[in-house]
Structure formats: structure tokens, C-alpha cells
Amino acid sequence: MSDISSSVKLKYVKLGYQYLVNHFLTLLLIPFIATVAIELLRMGSQEIFTVLYSLHFEVLHILCSSFLIIFVSTVYFMSKPRTVYLVDYSCYKPPVTCRVPFSSFMEHSRLILKDNPKSVEFQMRILERSGLGEETCLPPAIHYLPPAPTMEAARNEAQMVIFTAMEDLFKKTGLKPKDIDILIVNCSLFSPTPSLSAMIINKYKLRSNIKSYNLSGMGCSAGLISVDVARDLLQVHPNSNAVIISTEIITPNYYKGNERAMLLPNCLFRMGGAAVLLSNRRSDRWRAKYKLCHLVRTHQGADDKAYYCVMEEEDKEGNVGINLSKDLMTIAGEALKANITTIGPLVLPASEQLLFLSSLIGRKIFNPKWKPYIPDFKQAFEHFCIHAGGRAVIDELQKSLQLSGEHVEASRMTLHRFGNTSSSSLWYELSYIEAQGRMKRNDRVWQIAFGSGFKCNSAVWKCIRTIKTPTDGPWSDCIERYPVFIPEVVKL
Amino acid sequence: MGRSQEQGEGQGPIHSIRLSTVGAARPTETGTTHEPTGLDLAMKLHYLKAAYIYSPETARDLTVRHMKESMFMLFDQIAWTTGRFSRRDSGRPYIKCNDCGTRFVEGQCNLTVEEWLSQPDRSVDEFLVYHQPIGPELAISPLIYVQLTRFKCGGLGLGLSWANIIGDSFSLFYAFNFWTKAITGETIHAPIPSKGDRGFQSPNPTVKDPVSVKRIDPVGDLWVTPNNKKMATYCFNLSVADQISPHFPANGDNSIPVFEIIAGIIWKCVAKVRAEPEPVTVTIIKKDPNDLKPNNAIRNSQVISSVQVDFPVAEATVEELVRSIGEAKDERFGIEEIGGSCDGNLDFVVYGAKLTFVDLSGEDLYGARVMGKSPHSVYFNVEGVGEEGLVVVYAAAKSEERVVTVTLPEEEMEMVKLEFKKCGMIAP
Numbered sequence: 001m002s003d004i005s006s007s008v009k010l011k012y013v014k015l016g017y018q019y020l021v022n023h024f025l026t027l028l029l030i031p032f033i034a035t036v037a038i039e040l041l042r043m044g045s046q047e048i049f050t051v052l053y054s055l056h057f058e059v060l061h062i063l064c065s066s067f068l069i070i071f072v073s074t075v076y077f078m079s080k081p082r083t084v085y086l087v088d089y090s091c092y093k094p095p096v097t098c099r100v101p102f103s104s105f106m107e108h109s110r111l112i113l114k115d116n117p118k119s120v121e122f123q124m125r126i127l128e129r130s131g132l133g134e135e136t137c138l139p140p141a142i143h144y145l146p147p148a149p150t151m152e153a154a155r156n157e158a159q160m161v162i163f164t165a166m167e168d169l170f171k172k173t174g175l176k177p178k179d180i181d182i183l184i185v186n187c188s189l190f191s192p193t194p195s196l197s198a199m200i201i202n203k204y205k206l207r208s209n210i211k212s213y214n215l216s217g218m219g220c221s222a223g224l225i226s227v228d229v230a231r232d233l234l235q236v237h238p239n240s241n242a243v244i245i246s247t248e249i250i251t252p253n254y255y256k257g258n259e260r261a262m263l264l265p266n267c268l269f270r271m272g273g274a275a276v277l278l279s280n281r282r283s284d285r286w287r288a289k290y291k292l293c294h295l296v297r298t299h300q301g302a303d304d305k306a307y308y309c310v311m312e313e314e315d316k317e318g319n320v321g322i323n324l325s326k327d328l329m330t331i332a333g334e335a336l337k338a339n340i341t342t343i344g345p346l347v348l349p350a351s352e353q354l355l356f357l358s359s360l361i362g363r364k365i366f367n368p369k370w371k372p373y374i375p376d377f378k379q380a381f382e383h384f385c386i387h388a389g390g391r392a393v394i395d396e397l398q399k400s401l402q403l404s405g406e407h408v409e410a411s412r413m414t415l416h417r418f419g420n421t422s423s424s425s426l427w428y429e430l431s432y433i434e435a436q437g438r439m440k441r442n443d444r445v446w447q448i449a450f451g452s453g454f455k456c457n458s459a460v461w462k463c464i465r466t467i468k469t470p471t472d473g474p475w476s477d478c479i480e481r482y483p484v485f486i487p488e489v490v491k492l
Numbered sequence: 493m494g495r496s497q498e499q500g501e502g503q504g505p506i507h508s509i510r511l512s513t514v515g516a517a518r519p520t521e522t523g524t525t526h527e528p529t530g531l532d533l534a535m536k537l538h539y540l541k542a543a544y545i546y547s548p549e550t551a552r553d554l555t556v557r558h559m560k561e562s563m564f565m566l567f568d569q570i571a572w573t574t575g576r577f578s579r580r581d582s583g584r585p586y587i588k589c590n591d592c593g594t595r596f597v598e599g600q601c602n603l604t605v606e607e608w609l610s611q612p613d614r615s616v617d618e619f620l621v622y623h624q625p626i627g628p629e630l631a632i633s634p635l636i637y638v639q640l641t642r643f644k645c646g647g648l649g650l651g652l653s654w655a656n657i658i659g660d661s662f663s664l665f666y667a668f669n670f671w672t673k674a675i676t677g678e679t680i681h682a683p684i685p686s687k688g689d690r691g692f693q694s695p696n697p698t699v700k701d702p703v704s705v706k707r708i709d710p711v712g713d714l715w716v717t718p719n720n721k722k723m724a725t726y727c728f729n730l731s732v733a734d735q736i737s738p739h740f741p742a743n744g745d746n747s748i749p750v751f752e753i754i755a756g757i758i759w760k761c762v763a764k765v766r767a768e769p770e771p772v773t774v775t776i777i778k779k780d781p782n783d784l785k786p787n788n789a790i791r792n793s794q795v796i797s798s799v800q801v802d803f804p805v806a807e808a809t810v811e812e813l814v815r816s817i818g819e820a821k822d823e824r825f826g827i828e829e830i831g832g833s834c835d836g837n838l839d840f841v842v843y844g845a846k847l848t849f850v851d852l853s854g855e856d857l858y859g860a861r862v863m864g865k866s867p868h869s870v871y872f873n874v875e876g877v878g879e880e881g882l883v884v885v886y887a888a889a890k891s892e893e894r895v896v897t898v899t900l901p902e903e904e905m906e907m908v909k910l911e912f913k914k915c916g917m918i919a920p
Binding site for chain 1: 514576588
């Protein structure tokens with residue numbers, strides 16, 4: 001009984017503390033305004049006028065003061081960074097003919113790796129614990145026995161994914177291809193010449209003075225890097241919009257060897273892509289869904305261990321694949337810590353920052369053995385989109401940030417339905433939250449992505465209009481089934 | 493005549509073979525299974541093969557992608573056929589409905605459809621049907637193979653190889669017709685019911701020891717009919733008016749039992765060649781006339797009946813044989829019992845246990861229209877036939893003709909063909 005009452009008391013103390021610190025200035029201002037108001041009322045209108053006349057305001061004084069005020073406000077508004085609005089976005093939904101059930105994947109694995117039963121066994125164990133469902137998709141070329149990853153097949157996949165997502169975006173936003181000012185495409189592992197951005201410009205006959213960028217090799221966090229590039233460009237170019245295409249083309253990167261650490265991506269990476277429309281136009285403010293509040297990029301590449309932990313290399317037989325080191329989770333945790341240290345002060349309420357600061361000072365000065373205070377990010381955000389890199393990543397982040405099951409539900413369900421779609425997974429997760437009807441006006445969303453290098457990038461969006469259900473998107477035909485229970489191990 | 497093909501190697505005139513997997517669009521609930529009946533289990537060593545050839549005008553614009561998409565629509569209806577076999581602890585086989593898929597084979601041919609069809613022995617169509625038996629690893633053996641062969645002129649050969657344990661030939665044609673409707677883009681109004689009653693009405697519940705079924709030594713997990721003799725196939729066309737009617741006395745009402753006559757003639761020819769011992773017992777397989785129309789589900793419901801005569805066949809008249817065939821006894825009940833006995837661990841041969849005649853002449857094979865056009869040619873045969881041989885009779889492109897596919901031991905084939913020539917069945 002006393003335990004419960006003491007924990008309840010503690011809760012109220014915490015709440016009181018939070019209100020006090022977060023609204024400190026307001027609380028300070030109230031007695032001040034009250035005093036002034038009482039004084040004014042007491043003085044009466046005659047006395048007020050007398051006081052004002054005695055100040056001897058001359059026309060020149062008034063004019064100068066007004067000009068000063070106008071000048072200061074103009075400088076303030078001009079130097080304020082332009083708000084970047086996310087008008088809308090669309091996620092690619094692969095056709096059902098690309099579906100890869102577990103049994104199909106394992107059968108192909110057994111037929112292709114028939115001389116390496118241990119590798120087959122390894123893949124089966126990965127798949128059982130992966131958190132993927134039976135509806136994830138691989139591109140048509142990978143359904144062949146053995147897979148047929150030609151350059152033409154890769155281009156076909158790119159066209160299928162990108163053009164479908166773009167056409168959906170055009171339909172949703174009414175955007176005309178000729179109106180696109182900035183185009184950024186990020187696809188880490190497929191980088192043909194001419195680039196994918198050139199492919200889009202060719203297909204939709206975009207303007208000749210378009211600012212196009214193609215980011216490759218930047219891993220799963222490249223989606224947020226593209227948003228960062230778009231944001232910076234939109235500061236320089238007034239009245240413009242930017243289209244971002246985030247995707248990963250699976251066809252050319254299917255590992256054909258039998259090295260276990262390199263077979264892991266085959267089990268997890270699936271087809272997907274997203275097209276996002278950003279704008280800095282005031283006229284788009286009324287129809288935009290979100291506005292970008294913060295974007296923080298942290299790069300751990302200076303550390304050798306972080307640099308080498310996700311490495312594309314050839315195995316002993318010359319097959320190219322992505323080698324994931326065993327320290328991946330540790331490095332991800334450290335990258336996250338670095339990112340949080342930067343984003344914390346920008347988003348956390350004063351109460352949390354004060355607590356964190358005092359715990360830091362305490363640990364440095366008084367006792368290093370004190371447990372470090374993990375700021376409660378649930379106070380800063382209503383929704384979390386954690387890159388669905390794998391079950392381990394989501395578990396690790398849920399633990400580090402002390403999030404509940406519902407906070408990471410979007411990530412887990414995206415992993416289940418679509419697999420690891422690399423840089424576009426954040427957009428599938430956002431789509432899930434919208435489809436569940438949880439996105440309300442003024443809600444803040446935190447998108448966190450990890451990528452090779454090792455990078456941790458995060459973006460903070462604020463919802464500026466409540467999203468009504470049902471939404472059209474990749475979840476429209478299956479959202480009623482979600483959330484599903486994902487067992488720890490699926491028996492194959 | 494099992495032609496097993498290696499990935500990439502051509503099978504005779506077909507080259508550039510590519511294998512991929514197609515399945516069902518919607519996921520099946522985990523843990524779903526399909527239990528074969530006793531009759532299904534008795535058929536497990538046999539595989540049905542059908543090849544349809546479409547002209548370039550019909551098929552030129554059909555892409556592989558479109559064909560695969562329409563296959564998905566078909567398998568959405570019969571997702572259980574995309575599963576894999578497994579055995580219970582007792583050894584009884586069952587299908588794990590895990591959406592594993594079926595194999596889709598693409599091939600090219602350097603001949604045009606015309607050149608291909610100019611060959612008189614239609615058994616070359618066997619090259620259009622990719623086939624692999626179930627086993628030795630049940631868990632990775634697809635139950636259905638689909639082959640798409642592109643001819644030089646743009647025509648298309650569609651081959652379907654299907655394990656008989658899933659369903660009989662009538663079910664296969666039903667599924668194929670469904671596929672052609674999906675290819676043509678017709679909305680599917682009548683999905684294939686999958687939970688239909690898989691039983692059958694048999695007027696002969698007392699038949700205990702069916703002779704149409706032969707028990708063989710256990711084959712384990714490789715479901716292949718063990719034959720000591722190599723089998724050969726021969727396929728030819730018959731004109732009812734010119735080659736069949738003369739053998740039978742004219743009836744007042746002008747209707748003659750074409751299948752029975754053909755069976756009788758061929759039975760006689762084989763009896764002449766196979767003197768000791770004469771085949772006095774034959775098996776007749778037909779469609780069940782009491783079967784609910786349309787075929788209610790993909791299943792084995794064909795009537796398997798046995799005919800036994802006590803007179804020498806080689807000297808008998810065709811009329812006498814036709815009459816005996818008419819008195820065939822339905823043995824399905826017995827086969828159902830024996831097939832399911834010992835927890836399905838026994839292995840049997842049905843086609844070729846005795847000289848077997850299959851009547852498919854009532855099936856509208858040329859109704860499998862793609863883009864409104866019927867196929868140019870349809871071929872049908874069974875893989876895994878026993879040593880006594882098999883004769884399949886089915887409709888030809890022209891309604892006054894029939895196609896006959898004969899599978900016999902190689903050593904007998906030439907002599908049987910000689911007998912055919914003697915009675916005018918094939919040209920000398």
C-alpha cells in the first residue's frame with residue numbers, strides 16, 4: 001500500500017516539477033502582469049494620461065521608435081529560416097505477384113545453396129526470428145532459379161518502383177511534372193549512368209533548369225540526408241518545391257555466395273520506395289501535412305570500428321555482398337547517443353534538460369557511479385518512426401529510449417508487412433500511423449534512421465492538420481489486420 | 493518416358509530454359525493442411541500432362557508478366573495446390589499449405605507453330621511440358637509445373653504438368669480453362685470452390701479387391717513408377733467416319749460409342765501383339781456422369797472401372813469387346829479403401845497396372861480460349877504409366893476426329909503400330 005501511494009506521490013511530484021520548469025517564464029510573467037494591471041486600474045484613466053503627457057513624446061521620437069521596431073521585425077522575419085512543409089508523400093506498394101512467402105524463400109535457398117546446408121540452416125534461423133511477415137516482396141528477377149540480376153532487370157525494377165510512386169504522388173498532390181524545381185533521388189546500391197534522377201527527368205519531361213541530385217552509397221539513412229539537402233536548397237530558392245525519391249533497388253544486390261554474414265541482407269531487404277513532396281511556398285501551408293522542425297545528422301565515420309561495421313566487399317569466391325559486423329548493435333547504440341545529445345536540447349522540455357544536466361554534473365563532480373539520466377523523449381514526441389532495419393535494431397532502440405510497445409508499433413508492423421525497405425521504411429511507418437488514425441494536429445513525430453558509415457540521422461516533423469482515415473496508401477487494404485502479434489520465433 | 497530437365501539445358505528442341513516460382517496472392521493461414529483421400533493416394537505415382545498450342549495471332553502480345561499475373565489469380569482459388577507434401581508421424585502424406593508456389597518454366601523454340609504441328613506424331617508435344625517427379629525431398633517438390641514456350645513466329649505453347657494426387661484430368665482442364673479466362677481478362681464470376689465434398693457416389697460398394705490397381709514395392713519419397721521396361725509414346729489422329737465407323741455395324745440412330753470402339757480396336761491390336769498372356773482385363777477411366785456440374789472442386793473423382801472377358805481377345809469382334817466395355821465395374825470404392833489403408837504408406841500403380849483406356853472425348857479442350865481464340869492443338873498424356881500401357885482418347889481440333897495417345901513398352905510399340913496399320917487406324 002505504501003509502495004503504491006509513494007509511487008503515486010512521486011508521479012505528482014514529477015508532474016508538478018515539469019509544469020513548474022516548463023512554464024517558468026509564464027509563471028513569472030503572471031504576477032508581473034497582475035501587478036501592472038492592478039496598478040493601472042488603481043490609477044484611473046486621468047492619471048494614466050497625465051503620466052503619458054509628462055513623458056514629452058515628440059513626433060520625431062515616435063517616428064524613430066516606430067521605424068526601429070519595423071526595422072528590427074523585418075530583420076527578424078528575413079533571417080528566420082524558411083519553413084519547409086511536407087505537402088504529401090506516397091509509398092510504393094509492390095504487386096502481389098512479387099510476394100515472397102517464407103516457404104518459397106527457403107525452397108529457393110535450398111535449391112540454390114544445395115551444397116551448403118549450413119548456410120541454408122542459417123538463413124532459416126534468421127528468417128524465423130526476423131519479424132518479417134508472409135507478404136514482403138522481392139523484385140521479379142529474384143524469383144528466378146537462380147536469380148537473374150541483369151542491369152536491364154535492375155532498371156526495370158527502378159522504373160517500376162519509382163514511376164509508380166511518383167505517379168501516385170502526382171495524383172495525391174495535383175503536382176505537375178513541369179512544376180518540380182528540385183529533384184533528389186537516393187538509392188544506395190544501384191547507381192547507373194545516366195543516373196536515376198536523369199531517368200525520372202527523361203520519363204516525365206521535367207524542366208531543363210531543374211536542380212537534380214542523385215545520392216548513392218549513403219545507406220539506409222539516405223532518406224533523411226535527402227530531406228536535409230532539400231531543406232538547405234529550399235532556404236536558398238524561394239517559392240520552390242522539392243521532390244525526394246527514396247528507394248533501394250534489390251535486383252543487382254542479391255548476394256549469390258554462401259558466406260553467412262553476407263547472406264543476412266538477403267533475408268531482410270525487400271522491395272519498396274517512397275516519393276515525398278516538400279515545399280517552402282506559403283500557399284502550400286494550408287494543404288501540407290507536416291512541417292519540418294529539426295533535422296540532425298551525426299556521423300561516426302571517424303571511428304574505425306563504426307566505419308567498417310557495414311562493408312560491401314567480395315567474398316572468397318568473388319561474390320559481392322554486404323558484410324555486417326557483429327558489433328553493429330553496439331555501434332548503433334553509440335551513434336544514437338551522439339544524435340540524442342545534439343537533438344535533446346532542441347526538442348526536450350526544460351524540465352528534462354535540467355534533470356539531464358544535473359545528472360551529468362552530478363556524475364562528473366560527485367559520483368561517477370550514478371546512473372545516467374535518460375531523458376524521457378515521450379514528452380517531446382507523440383510518435384516515433386524507427387528505421388525498420390531489423391528486429392534487433394527496434395528492440396535496442398525501444399530499450400535505450402524506454403519506449404512502450406505502442407511507440408514502436410509502426411516500426412514493427414512495417415518490418416512485418418514490407419520487410420526492411422531501407423531508406424523508404426520511415427515513410428511506410430509514418431503512413432501506418434496515419435492509417436491507424438493516430439496522427440492529430442500538433443503531434444510531433446521523430447524519425448530516426450541508421451546507415452552505413454556509420455550514421456544516425458533524425459528528423460522532427462510537426463503535424464499541421466489532422467489526418468483523417470481511411471487513408472489511401474500502402475496500408476489501405478490491410479490496416480484492419482494490424483497490429484498483428486509477431487511471435488518471437490516463427491516455426492517454418 | 494520421364495524426361496527430367498536440368499536448369500538451362502534444352503529439352504530437345506526447346507532451349508533457354510528459365511525457372512521461376514509463382515504462387516497465390518493472398519497468404520494462407522499458418523497451419524492449414526490438405527488431406528488426400530484414399531483415391532488420391534492411390535494415384536500418387538502418376539502425373540497428368542497437357543500441352544496447348546496457340547497461334548501467333550492470339551499469343552504474340554502476351555507477356556510473361558501477364559501470364560504470371562493470371563497464374564496468381566488461378567492459384568488464389570486453389571492455394572492449397574501450391575503447398576508441399578509432408579508426412580505425418582504415421583507416414584501418411586498430407587499437403588502443408590505454406591504457399592510455397594509452383595514452378596514456372598520459360599523456354600524458346602526455333603520452329604514456328606506450323607513447323608511444329610507438321611510433325612505427324614504429336615508426342616513431340618511432350619517437350620512442351622516440363623516435368624519433375626515429387627521427391628526425393630518432398631518439402632521442396634512442387635506439385636505443378638507450368639511451361640511457357642515461345643515459338644519463332646510468336647505462337648505460344650502452354651504446358652501444364654500436375655501431380656494426379658491433386659486431382660484428375662477433368663480438374664486439370666477446369667483449372668486450365670480458369671487460367672485462360674484470367675489471361676483473357678474476364679472477371680472471375682465463379683471462383684473454384686475448394687471446400688467441396690470430395691467424395692463420390694459409387695454403385696458398387698462391395699468391390700473389395702480392385703484389379704485396376706496394382707500394389708508395388710515401397711518407393712519411399714521419390715514418387716516415380718518403377719518400370720523394368722522403357723516406355724514409348726505415340727500420338728495420332730483418327731477420323732470417326734473413315735477409320736472408326738467401318739469397324740462397327742451401323743446403328744439405326746447413327747450414334748456409335750466412339751470411345752468404346754477405339755478402345756476395342758486397340759485392345760484387339762495389343763492382344764495380337766501381346767500373345768502370352770493376353771490382356772483379358774483392362775481398366776476404363778471416364779468422367780463420373782453423376783458428378784455435380786461443373787466440377788465442384790479440384791479432386792479425384794474419375795470413374796475407374798474394370799473389364800474382364802473370358803474369351804480370347806485377339807479373335808473377338810469389336811462389337812463383343814464394346815459390349816464388355818459397356819459392362820465395366822466401378823472400382824473406386826475399393827481403390828479408396830486400399831489407397832488409404834496402412835496410413836497411406838502403400839504405393840500403387842493405376843494407369844498401366846492393366847492396359848488402361850482413358851476417355852476424355854467429352855471434354856471441350858478447345859474451349860480453352862485465349863483472347864477469344866481456341867488453341868491450334870491440344871495434347872494430353874500421363875507420366876509414370878505402368879508396363880501394361882495406357883491409351884488416352886480425346887477431342888481433336890475438328891469435331892469429326894479424335895486424338896489418341898498411346899503409351900506402351902518400347903519393345904511392343906512398333907508391332908502395335910503395324911497392327912494399327914493393318915486395321916486402318918493409321919496410314920501405312
